[in-house]
Amino acid sequence: MNAELQPSTMAPHRPSRSPGAEAEASALPPARELESAVEATDFSFWYGSNQALDSISLTVPARKVTALIGPSGCGKSTFLRSINRMNDLIPGIRHEGDITLHGDSVYRNDRDVVQLRKSVGMVFQKSNPFPKSIYQNVAYGPKVNRLVRGRAEMDELVERSLRRAALWDEVKDRLDSSALGLSGGQQQRLCIARALAVSPEVILMDEPASALDPVATQKIEELIYELKHEYTILIVTHNMQQAARVSDYTAFFYMGRLIEMGRTQQLFTNPHEEQTEAYITGRFG
Amino acid sequence: MANPADGGLMARLLPSRSKGNVQDQFYRLALLLFGVSIPLLFLFIVLRIGTEAWPAMEAFGWGFITGTEWNPVLREFGALPFIFGTVVSSVLALMIALPLSVGLAIFLTELAPRWLAAPIAFATELLAAIPSVVYGLWGIFVLVPWLRFTIQEPLSRHFGDVIPIFEGPAYGFSMMAGAVILSIMIIPFISAVTREVLTAVPRDQREAALALGATRWEMTWQVALPYALPGIIGGAILGLGRALGETMAITMVIGNRPDIAASLFAPGYTMASVLANEFAEATGALYLSALMEIALILFGITIVVNIFAQLLVWRVAKRGGR
Numbered sequence: 001m002n003a004e005l006q007p008s009t010m011a012p013h014r015p016s017r018s019p020g021a022e023a024e025a026s027a028l029p030p031a032r033e034l035e036s037a038v039e040a041t042d043f044s045f046w047y048g049s050n051q052a053l054d055s056i057s058l059t060v061p062a063r064k065v066t067a068l069i070g071p072s073g074c075g076k077s078t079f080l081r082s083i084n085r086m087n088d089l090i091p092g093i094r095h096e097g098d099i100t101l102h103g104d105s106v107y108r109n110d111r112d113v114v115q116l117r118k119s120v121g122m123v124f125q126k127s128n129p130f131p132k133s134i135y136q137n138v139a140y141g142p143k144v145n146r147l148v149r150g151r152a153e154m155d156e157l158v159e160r161s162l163r164r165a166a167l168w169d170e171v172k173d174r175l176d177s178s179a180l181g182l183s184g185g186q187q188q189r190l191c192i193a194r195a196l197a198v199s200p201e202v203i204l205m206d207e208p209a210s211a212l213d214p215v216a217t218q219k220i221e222e223l224i225y226e227l228k229h230e231y232t233i234l235i236v237t238h239n240m241q242q243a244a245r246v247s248d249y250t251a252f253f254y255m256g257r258l259i260e261m262g263r264t265q266q267l268f269t270n271p272h273e274e275q276t277e278a279y280i281t282g283r284f285g
Numbered sequence: 286m287a288n289p290a291d292g293g294l295m296a297r298l299l300p301s302r303s304k305g306n307v308q309d310q311f312y313r314l315a316l317l318l319f320g321v322s323i324p325l326l327f328l329f330i331v332l333r334i335g336t337e338a339w340p341a342m343e344a345f346g347w348g349f350i351t352g353t354e355w356n357p358v359l360r361e362f363g364a365l366p367f368i369f370g371t372v373v374s375s376v377l378a379l380m381i382a383l384p385l386s387v388g389l390a391i392f393l394t395e396l397a398p399r400w401l402a403a404p405i406a407f408a409t410e411l412l413a414a415i416p417s418v419v420y421g422l423w424g425i426f427v428l429v430p431w432l433r434f435t436i437q438e439p440l441s442r443h444f445g446d447v448i449p450i451f452e453g454p455a456y457g458f459s460m461m462a463g464a465v466i467l468s469i470m471i472i473p474f475i476s477a478v479t480r481e482v483l484t485a486v487p488r489d490q491r492e493a494a495l496a497l498g499a500t501r502w503e504m505t506w507q508v509a510l511p512y513a514l515p516g517i518i519g520g521a522i523l524g525l526g527r528a529l530g531e532t533m534a535i536t537m538v539i540g541n542r543p544d545i546a547a548s549l550f551a552p553g554y555t556m557a558s559v560l561a562n563e564f565a566e567a568t569g570a571l572y573l574s575a576l577m578e579i580a581l582i583l584f585g586i587t588i589v590v591n592i593f594a595q596l597l598v599w600r601v602a603k604r605g606g607r
Contacts, residue, residue, distance in 0.1 A: 086492060118498035128489035130508060141497035144507070191493070198497055 028263050031249050034061035037202055037232035038083055042097035045078055047090065052078045054256040055097065060202075060249075065224060065233045067247035067264065069240060071279070074253040076236045080204050082106075083234070084120040085113050101202065118145055121195035125207040127187035129179035129194070134171050137179045137190055138162060141198035157197055165193035166223050185216025192223065203227065205235040209242065221246050240280055244268050252276045331584070338578035340571060349578060355543040357563070362575040364582060366543035370553035371583065374460055374535060375528035377549075378467035383521050386472050387510075390479035395505050406480065413473035421537030424466045429538055432465065433457030437550045449547040456540060461549040463539035467531055471524035478520025482513040515602040522594030529587050532557040556583040
């Protein structure tokens with residue numbers, strides 16, 4: 001039997017408009033050899049007495065897409081939210097170890113959390129636009145961070161952000177109407193535009209397409225593929241095909257531990273760990 | 286409401302002749318009675334007050350509402366001083382209570398640790414449980430003297446000649462005392478509603494703001510409060526409604542003089558107060574009828590305020606796209 005025709009259950013197929021993707025993927029060096037954007041060192045995390053993360057050491061390469069996969073409750077979302085310290089809002093949390101952003105500790109005492117969250121954008125599982133106009137949604141971040149002066153500059157930034165989120169053409173004639181009138185997929189792309197407007201370096205996406213239909217999901221995935229040239233993207237997903245489609249690197253979490261991280265193609269076709277293989281082939285999780 | 290598919294409203298409301306069991310028919314009939322009783326009661330009250338007030342309406346026409354003289358002995362009945370007293374004291378009370386209540390609610394929901402928030406919230410709610418007459422007594426013995434000597438006298442001395450709302454002698458018993466006591470009484474209502482709606486602001490809205498680099502302060506003011514605004518307006522109007530109708534406490538501190546004065550230090554009189562004070566002693570049919578008309582106006586104002594509030598809540602909610 002021809003090996004090439006053999007149906008591989010988890011073959012990563014990238015968005016169709018990038019025929020060179022396969023070649024590109026196989027040419028990727030291991031994550032550690034690339035410039036790193038986010039680096040976790042022995043990072044552990046507790047909600048009260050409940051340990052959610054256990055000594056995670058992980059390098060997230062800059063301007064690549066890194067997927068975090070694993071069964072529910074494995075700690076992947078907790079890890080994601082530890083990077084921009086969104087977990088700070090929850091009482092009774094505690095951590096050990098460290099996470100750095102371009103070598104600078106996220107958890108050092110004099111860290112300006114507001115500044116940190118400006119450089120680490122976030123897109124949530126459920127699209128959460130403000131009940132304001134489309135324009136106001138995108139303008140919110142630049143406004144609180146005082147990034148622009150004057151209406152003209154803001155107009156330009158809003159347009160640029162919406163264009164980069166591939167939403168401009170659909171909304172340019174109704175920027176002043178409520179964001180809640182958009183479809184679910186459009187709302188999620190609006191949230192991405194809103195995150196892009198403050199020019200983050202890293203974008204965290206917590207299951208950004210899990211509530212969307214296939215067409216909207218595909219649009220988000222194509223968008224991620226476009227954005228990785230400028231941004232470092234971390235995406236948590238339950239959907240392994242999605243991880244395979246959009247990411248360059250994949251990290252598999254299980255019960256609060258990082259089991260394995262590697263190039264996406266390698267991890268899905270030839271995982272080193274047995275647990276990883278069991279999970280991606282659907283034997284558990 | 287009525288779904289034509291099941292044979293119209295009446296067919297659904299009235300007991301059917303079909304073989305349905307007796308219990309079910311009884312159940313329907315009982316619920317129908319309960320449902321209809323409140324609108325009927327409402328109608329009955331309006332009708333009754335309306336008929337009682339009719340002689341005064343006939344005798345004075347619109348002059349009753351615009352008249353400023355209230356002298357039952359001379360058969361002069363002008364209700365404007367009472368309308369003025371009620372509206373001004375309630376609006377002032379709302380202006381004092383709203384910022385305090387919203388501030389308190391923000392503190393309790395956004396800032397205070399739980400061990401502190403719970404007792405403070407409980408204490409605030411206890412304010413609502415204090416009987417009106419107790420507020421009145423406290424007003425007479427504590428608030429009025431304090432206002433008179435600590436607030437009114439110095440203000441009147443230094444600014445009385447320049448600013449009309451501070452002019453005239455400081456009696457203590459005044460529009461200001463009435464407004465302050467009303468404001469304390471409505472704080473628990475407004476702050477409870479505000480706390481409720483702030484707690485109901487979805488976590489993802491707060492997180493969206495914080496993730497964009499907003500501070501806690503910005504998150505609260507720019508995201509949480511606007512989201513909760515329709516509810517806060519509702520709470521404010523609930524408070525205003527209570528202030529308009531409050532009788533005992535304000536009667537004890539407002540001074541009960543039917544004058545329209547610019548000064549906050551001058552005594553006033555409210556519609557509810559005049560009803561409470563004079564109804565039992567009203568001699569003559571016209572006097573009684575005039576008081577009934579005041580009751581009708583008070584009733585009308587509270588209804589208008591509530592309708593206006595509902596419209597405002599809809600408008601604000603619609604502007605946000607919800």
